Amino acid sequence: MTYPRSPKDTVGGIVYFGRMIDKIRLMASGELHPELHANLGKGFDERITDFLGVGYEAVASRVREGGVDDEILEWCFQQGVRPTEEQIEVWNGFMVKRGWRDVLSETLVRRKKESGFTDRDDIQTMFEYIDADEGRL
Secondary structure, three states: OEOOOOOOOEEOOEEOHHHHHHHHHHHHOOOEOHHHOOOOOOOHHHHHHHHHOOOHHHHHHHHHHOOOHHHHHHHHHHHOOOOOHHHHHHHHHHHHOOOOOOOOHHHHHHHHHHOOOOOOOOOOOHHHHHHHHOOOO
């Protein structure tokens, strides 16, 4: 079973979008790590689709049709909204800090404990947790 790319990786300058695309592709091929099945279309997936003004199921359907990441992102812009550079900057800044002194802080502490990362002071955000949990950090 396979994990998708890091949430920090960008497509069109936007964090997380590529991870969501990977999750959809991996699920369609039966290769997505089972840990990630329950949250498909929820959480950060829902946040990115809301940010782009498109529904998750519509994006998932488009991804399954094929195409490269940039083509799928352009399709999202055409179906929803094309964020400005400033909106992307704010989105990226918000997302990369999720879990750091915000409403997800308790979730991050719980997840770190469940994964045996309580001694990992380098894990301060959800993106860092995801990368550590999936063996990238």
